[in-house]
Amino acid sequence: MTNTVIPQTDPKAAYLEQRSAIDQAITRVLESGWYILGREVSAFEQEFAAFNGAAHGIGVANGTDALVLGLRALGVGPGDAVVTVSHTAVATVAAVELTGALPVLVDVDACHGMDPDQLEEVLNGRLAGGARLSSPVKAIVPVHLYGHPVALDRIMDIAARFGVPVLEDCSQAHGATFDGRIVGTFGAIAAFSLYPTKNLGALGDGGVLVTNDAALAERLRHLREYGWKERYISHDAGHNSRLDELQAAILRVKLERLGAHNARRQAIAEAYDRGLDGLPLDLPRRRPNTVPVFHQYVVTTPNRDALRTALQARGVMTNIHYPAPVHLQPAYRDRLPLGPGGLPQTERMAGLVLSLPMYPQLGDEAVASVVAALRDVAPTL
Numbered sequence: 001m002t003n004t005v006i007p008q009t010d011p012k013a014a015y016l017e018q019r020s021a022i023d024q025a026i027t028r029v030l031e032s033g034w035y036i037l038g039r040e041v042s043a044f045e046q047e048f049a050a051f052n053g054a055a056h057g058i059g060v061a062n063g064t065d066a067l068v069l070g071l072r073a074l075g076v077g078p079g080d081a082v083v084t085v086s087h088t089a090v091a092t093v094a095a096v097e098l099t100g101a102l103p104v105l106v107d108v109d110a111c112h113g114m115d116p117d118q119l120e121e122v123l124n125g126r127l128a129g130g131a132r133l134s135s136p137v138k139a140i141v142p143v144h145l146y147g148h149p150v151a152l153d154r155i156m157d158i159a160a161r162f163g164v165p166v167l168e169d170c171s172q173a174h175g176a177t178f179d180g181r182i183v184g185t186f187g188a189i190a191a192f193s194l195y196p197t198k199n200l201g202a203l204g205d206g207g208v209l210v211t212n213d214a215a216l217a218e219r220l221r222h223l224r225e226y227g228w229k230e231r232y233i234s235h236d237a238g239h240n241s242r243l244d245e246l247q248a249a250i251l252r253v254k255l256e257r258l259g260a261h262n263a264r265r266q267a268i269a270e271a272y273d274r275g276l277d278g279l280p281l282d283l284p285r286r287r288p289n290t291v292p293v294f295h296q297y298v299v300t301t302p303n304r305d306a307l308r309t310a311l312q313a314r315g316v317m318t319n320i321h322y323p324a325p326v327h328l329q330p331a332y333r334d335r336l337p338l339g340p341g342g343l344p345q346t347e348r349m350a351g352l353v354l355s356l357p358m359y360p361q362l363g364d365e366a367v368a369s370v371v372a373a374l375r376d377v378a379p380t381l
């Protein structure tokens with residue numbers, strides 16, 4: 001048992017780890033006199049694209065905007081449908097509606113990713129309750145939830161057969177790989193949140209997109225700033241969604257450690273796997289041929305709420321990602337079309353999932369304390 005509280009996540013620890021380099025980067029920007037779309041943003045865009053093996057990076061204000069602009073760049077708008085999931089951050093679904101399009105939500109598989117069979121059913125026009133989809137599906141948005149790549153082989157194959165572009169929501173999966181390749185370049189575009197607790201996090205809001213398509217990259221650059229191709233002349237009905245120079249400079253410092261930080265998350269996940277083996281809990285499943293980056297380490301148990309309370313009493317903080325699927329939240333309930341059969345797995349998971357402490361600065365002793373607390377309480381519930 002520990003006296004100190006172990007937080008579930010700790011963005012301040014990430015700042016302190018690189019404090020002097022981050023402080024220097026901030027000073028460099030303050031003294032430059034250039035605060036919006038300058039050298040730091042361009043450099044970050046190039047460095048982040050290179051990290052992902054992508055040709056182009058486009059910085060934006062946050063992850064929600066990255067999804068909205070990504071969809072708009074693909075030509076999605078009012079009258080169109082977009083297939084995504086309900087077992088995700090609400091932003092994924094909100095972004096689809098912000099374009100004017102209709103989100104169609106499908107269920108997830110045992111690794112918390114979009115169910116390819118359900119995707120195919122919806123692309124064939126079939127919905128829950130025998131309804132038929134009348135709007136054309138203009139994009140597919142799979143989410144690599146918790147840092148686990150979705151079944152990209154099957155999803156890309158289905159998308160190609162139906163001729164529908166894929167926008168990957170990589171907000172929880174910076175650096176995860178599928179078949180040895182970093183996620184984010186399987187689809188036409190990938191959107192990333194850079195919220196402080198993400199695998200790559202700013203010290204404020206931020207977002208970024210990557211693509212290998214030069215025309216899409218150009219479109220995204222216009223859309224993020226009033227639709228300007230040249231200054232003061234809008235060619236698209238645009239938006240203001242710029243990444244700050246300050247955040248870009250901070251992100252460049254943090255990007256240098258992204259690989260090491262992901263490796264530390266994987267080491268913590270392995271320690272949890274070993275330490276929690278045999279307890280009455282389901283541990284995260286790894287999809288074959290993937291390297292997950294454990295944005296979250298999520299266990300599932302019918303005793304989730306009791307376990308959470310007992311852990312908190314021992315100073316081990318946890319979180320629930322997410323307590324309600326999007327289609328059951330007040331803003332969305334009873335108004336979004338669902339895939340055939342409804343979303344039983346999504347609805348079940350919301351009652352079972354529990355995210356254990358997970359951040360790169362979490363030390364071995366703290367990991368051992370989390371394991372000890374779970375070994376203490378899980379068998380008694």
Ligand SMILES: *Cc1c(COP(=O)(O)O)cnc(C)c1O
Nearest residue numbers: 062063064089091092171193195
């Ligand atoms: C965090 C997150 C977003 C939204 O990002 P913001 O930067 O908060 O707008 C979108 N999708 C997923 C899966 C996320 O985890």
